[in-house]
Amino acid sequence: MSSDPCETAIDQIVASCNGDLHGALRALLLVNEQLEAELQQLYAAAARDQFTRSGRLLH
Numbered sequence: 001m002s003s004d005p006c007e008t009a010i011d012q013i014v015a016s017c018n019g020d021l022h023g024a025l026r027a028l029l030l031v032n033e034q035l036e037a038e039l040q041q042l043y044a045a046a047a048r049d050q051f052t053r054s055g056r057l058l059h
Contacts (some may be wrong), residue, residue, distance in 0.1 A: 017023035 014024045018026060
């Protein structure tokens with residue numbers, strides 16, 4: 001096992017998929033898709049909040 005944190009994380013991810021690299025990549029892609037969806041929700045919420053605040057400042 002390597003002392004590099006990235007290598008350690010990769011080893012742990014692959015091990016959690018019983019050594020199946022394809023399964024590990026699939027899991028990472030699914031997690032990435034979820035994180036991208038959450039980020040889009042945060043951007044949308046921030047845009048709504050900014051619009052609401054700017055609307056209040058104009059009145």
